[in-house]
Amino acid sequence: MNVLRGISVTQVSPGIDMPYFNIADPSFAMQSEAVRRARDESWIAKTNYGYAVLRHAEVGTLLRNTSLSQGSAQWPEHHGVHSGSFYQWWSKNLLVLEGTEHTRIRRLLNPAFSPARARKLKADFQVLANELVASIVERGSIEFVNDFAAPFATRALCIMLGLPEEHWQFIADRADTIGLALSVNINEEIQQIDTAVDELYEFVETLIQERRENPVDDVISTLVTKSSTDSDSLSPEELRNAIVLMLFGGMDTTRNQLGLAIQTFMHNPQEWEKLAADPTLVDRALEEVLRVNPTTRWVTREAVEDFEFNGVHFEKGTTVHLFTASSGTDIEAFPNPEIDISEKDRKAHFTFGGGKHQCIGQHIAKADMSVALATLAAAMTDIQLDGADEWLPDSGNTGPVRLPIRFTKRS
Template sequence: MSLESALAPDAVPALNVTDPSFSITSTEVHDARERSWYATTPYGFAVLRYDEVGHLLKHRNLRQGSGAWPALNGVTEGPFARWWASWILHKEGADHNRLRRLMNPAFSSKVIAPLAPRFQNLAAELVEGFQHGESCEFLSEFAEPYAARVLAIMLGLPEDEYPVIVRESNTLALALGVSMRNDMPKIESALSNLYAYADAVIADRRAQPRADFVSALTNATLPEDGRLSDIELRDAMVMLILGGYDTTHRQLGLAMQTFSRHLDQWDLLRERPELGSRAVEEVMRVNPTVRWVTREVLEDFTFQGLDLLAGTTIHLYTEAAGTDPRSFDNSFDITVERQPHFGFGGGAHHCLGHFVARSDMSEALTLLARRLRGIRILPGQSWLPDSGNTGPVRLPIGFTLSD
């Protein structure tokens, strides 16, 4: 069956995700979810309901769908193309399993949990730096330095060099945009600079191992898998810098947006800091920075009456799934234990750094709730498009600073 014939039923909604005004969290998308578990888009199919997203994330006939992004933009060779292809996210089968087995121990709670007090102290330091006591530009004054310095702590880089991580990560993130090809000289320069940082840290830990994250990564070895090479290590470390910085600082911004609409929950988090981890999960359920997870069909198969052909792209809508009334009520409540959200993906490609992100965001939100009362979004905000990966670019917030 052709793609066109699969789309024939009039009941199947169509979403024009290429329209600049399209919003993945819009009433249009939520109404489409009530009509059908999937929709058609210029990019392929969009899956809108919780159960179907959960099943397809783990389906054996689907693979991670973002590996072809550089080639789609005319970038098929050079340092960036090689680095992109090296990501564990873009590996399948034995290659993926080997890298994941070797890298998993470095991302374990045993390694990350001892860093929690440093994350909390960092959050407190940044809040103390708010100069006016009634407002701040949340991205530049808190979220960006917090996410970048967390990475510096983990990677053993000097914390006062965090602006380098911000600058180079923001430049490298241009690769996620449609102007990638034109931006490639800047992107590859940023990649080279981050490689230099990674190489220096790897050499240091090879010579003088410590009880830290990078040492655990550099010394990872298994009899059946050998060890990570220096090239694999630096590729992974730069991937961590980009992924950890970009998603964390924007997710923190989205958290402030969400809590500004639910001040009763913000007050509750101040009164019950033990709910910090639950707060992260609830925010990521209803307002994730990763708005969709991409998969590609490996072999033809039929799912709930829909024929899916090899090569077809499928976008699994995380926000639509996380707010699906078939699986969740319409409340935002950090005291409720919910079914898992899909903000970290799922299946074989579930985010390797999810524990890091959960830990540092939990510490940040708990401290922010204690110190900032009555948070509100002020004029002057700007946002990335509400599709793919999204979040604030600029987020002025008002508050009352408390002890």
């Protein structure tokens, strides 16, 4: 091992020097100078959990490489979790499935997350955003996660699924706990994670039974009608696992990403003012936030066979982390990498993954977050940090645990 411009480097292939990162270290930061320097020197790095791909072109190519499969299935075992409720659920949900099983379940779930459904829901999301913003805008200071991001994300999820909004706090609490499983500290938190999964299982089983007996025009009822013992339908277990995934993923990522958006605009107030002056820029503003400061810091793949790529040999079973956050500010792909919501024709970012595992819920997520950001920008200006903030580890998924802010009501 040698040192390259202050970066720990290990040589793993003849003639190829790679930076090295301990991504389990609490001090590891995706947006650090160390990661930027490493990306300048090499498209790939070695980590304590396999490789990390740093640049946009290589991330995009490897997302679609058939020699790699979804690698998140191994995440619990890599951290000493080999059994329990979370382990069983995680091993069988859509995020980690492959092959014909993945294709079939995704096809059956797709209608619930279509662009048309996202557009239809926007009016309801707007009513929710108006209510929550009205409740905070006169206060001048709030804790953004608890006062806006969590209730908005979870109540928007309830709207999408056709659930009474009274359930939002229960769902938020359990989803928040399950989110700890995406941290490198999963083994320390596994007991409470398992309990949260069990409680969501019980909630979902009751919900499914209610919809079987009294179907209504909502996503859950639609999925329940597709559930049977038929090989081309969702089995009872698949239905339960899918709904638990919706309850977890639909809340956790949206809440985190809204917090990251506010952080980004606090650091770039001129872009916030652009959005306030021209709300039609909101879709572009959201895409820029997703590119420069995503909650999904990396997506994980695993080599299903030995293969060579760009002079590096990947052995079967090797874990490969595709650093979506690093790729989003790669100057080779984005010569002006800083956030600019006026910029047109940006290359695609990979915050929602890519290939056959691209996030199934992205259209809904973009619909609710764009409504939230436009409504917030219209109501408040001069946003600043107002005390100590607290953040999840900067690992696979991140976001604020606590984000106190102060602001001025926009006149």
